[in-house]
Amino acid sequence: MxxxxxxxxxxxxxxxxxxxxxxxxxxxxxxxxxxxxxxxxxxxxxxxxxxxxxxxxxxxxxxxxxxxxxxxxxxxxxxxxxxxxRNLLSPLAQKMAGDPAKKLRIIGITGTNGKTTVATLVWQALRYLNQPAALLGTVSKRINDEEMESRLTTADPIELADDMNKMVKAGCTYLVMEVSSHALHQGRVIGIDFEVAAFTNLSHDHLDYHSSMEEYAATKKILFDNLSDTSWAVINADDRYAGFMVDDTQAKVLDISLRGSALINAIVEEASAEVTIVGVEGVKIHSPLVGQFNASNIVQALIICTSLGFDGRTVAEQLSKCKGAEGRMERVSINGDDPDLPIIFVDYAHTPDALENVASTLAGLKSSDQQLTVIFGCGGDRDRTKRPKMAAVAEKYADHVTVTSDNPRSEDPDAIIHEVVTGFSDGYSYNTVTSRKDAIHTVISDSDGNDIILIAGKGHETYQEINGNRVHFDDREEASTALSWKRGQIKNSEVY
The missing domain is CATH 3.40.1390.10 (MurE/MurF, N-terminal domain)
Incomplete structure (x- = not known):
């Protein structure tokens, strides 16, 4: 220029x-x-x-x-x-990078929960369909099969334009990206044309940033307000904000439902800890993802791909291979299943709605002789009003609850825990362990093969933020270490 x-x-x-x-x-x-x-x-x-x-x-x-x-x-x-x-930054960044966004078919996914899973499923399906595709989101950046670290759900406009330029040079045709409310509010995607935009759901989150749920919803709506009449809007009709999102859109709307109330209706034919079978308009998807909420994510991924022109049955076959995003209902095990060891899932659930989704799913899957334990915490320097709500959700579905630290950031972790536990009902018995590592190890040590353990809040994250520092911490690593120790404990007891 x-x-x-x-x-x-x-x-x-x-x-x-x-x-x-x-x-x-x-x-x-x-x-x-x-x-x-x-x-x-x-x-x-x-x-x-x-x-x-x-x-x-x-x-x-x-x-x-x-x-x-x-x-x-x-x-x-x-x-x-x-x-x-601010309004100039994104268009100027694109222009100076050679307008890479115009050379890509871009799919944007927004919502409180599920956007990482939907984005990852679409990207995985495109790769199985032998399409050159990139992914930008919370868990990672991927250019075809090359992975790069991702620190923000939606990068700032200069980094975003630079990433898109790399994608174009690598031969990518498609870009699947998560679009956060912060990015929409701050104009980070101004001037980017989305061929498909999808809405997963809206629930209590980010009210430390947005003044109200109404403002939060209006910010998400920006994505759909700016779509052209050649774009597609794929909407979860089962969410109460679905109609609001597309009130003023020029895009062609494809709404989906698991309740039989939309243009495209789906049904969960089977749900277990191993497979979810979903039927959509005569097409069946056998997915390894667990839970009713994931059924909605699977259907959205299918419809996004068909709106891009791919055959539905072919996409369904590919989605049956897709494992979704790391840290989303991710099973932690060592050397296969062991009936003497607990079943452990790690999930990113850090909002009341997300925790309800995963906890209710596991509560519904457990047998009468199994116990569900939930380990969770809440992040510091974030919306404090959701802290007691998280406790109420955990109490509703779990047989045992341990409250611990998440990312305390600049706050005192014990003060955060104190605010969380105010959400438990009078007389409810719960445990508090400030150290997240100690919490995970203690719960697993005290468990057996009749226990299901959900470690919620951090999912794919490999760090804790404490007083301005990021220190290495991975729930999956800690759970694996604790399981190995537990197995050794069992083996030693068998010797005697």
Whole structure:
């Protein structure tokens, strides 16, 4: 992009200074600015990029894009003043990267729960269909079969454009991406055309960021409001916000239901700890994913793929092979099943609705002589109102509950636990163990083959955030270690 093209694209209110000798990369973090780069100042919730204009200059920025006048004394530095830098950032990032989004068929999935599973299932199905496809989401970034770490559900616009450019260069045709409410509210996907957008559900979450459920829903709705009349909207009609999401959309709507109340109706024909069989319009999917809530995710993945033009029966065959996302009802075992050891699942459930989905599923699958234990905690510096609600859900479905730490961040973990346990009813017996490691090991040590254990809240995460530091921690690793110790304990007792 030339300087004159940059000016034209920004549609500025004013331009100051002289044309720079060089035009480097676009940056929205002054710390990453190098000689000749363009620095765009974004007003955030906690930090205003306009406070770092001088820092960007000192690091060699040749162009400053701002919302306010800024007097620059240096030669060959330009100031471009625009009305809204946040709304400009995503389209400009795409333009400077060569418009990679226009070279991809993009599928966006939003909702409180299930978006990671649906996105992963669609990506896995596309790969089984021998399609070059990328995935962007909470658990990982994947370009075809190459995996990269993902720190945000939806990356910032500059990183997103850079990732899309890599996908195009790798020959990808499809991009399946999760679209968070934060990303929609902050304009991170402005100017990106989605061929398919899907809505999973909406429940209590992120109310530390959004002022109310109404605002949260309205933010999710942005994705569907911006669809064109050539796009598809795949909607979970069983959620009470389904109609609201597509009220103003121009897209063609495909709504699905497990209750017989939509254009496309599905039925769960079998549900066990090993398989979920779902029938959809004469097509059957035998999925290894567990639970009624996953049946909805499976159906959405099927309909997303058919809206892209693939044959439904062929997609169903591929979905039967798909295992979904890591840390979502993921079974932890060592060297196969052992009847003397507990059955353990790890799940990312960190909202009341998500915990209800997984806990109710396991409660429904257990036999009369089995006991369900739930281990969970709540994150620090996040919505505090959901903490007691999580306790109430755990009490409703579990025979035993242990409350522990999650990611306490800057909060005192014991104070978080104290707020959680206020949600238990009077007289209900529960355990609290502040150390998550100790909680997992203690529960597994005290269990046997009649126990089902759900470790909820962190799922795929391989860290804990404590006082600004990320320390390695993986629920699956700890559960495996505890199971190995338990098996050794059993073997030793058999010797005597």
């Amino acid at each position: 030339t300087y004159s093209e940059l000016i034209s694209f920004c549609n500025p209110m004013s331009v100051q200074g002289r044309a720079p000798e060089t035009l480097g990369n676009l940056r929205n973090d002054s710390r990453s600015v190098k000689q000749g780069d363009i620095f765009i100042a974004i007003r955030g919730l906690q930090v205003d990029g306009h406070s770092y204009l001088e820092d960007a200059l000192e690091r060699g920025a040749s162009v400053l894009i701002t919302e306010e006048e800024f007097d620059v004394q240096k030669e060959n530095v330009a100031v471009i003043v625009v009305q809204n830098t």
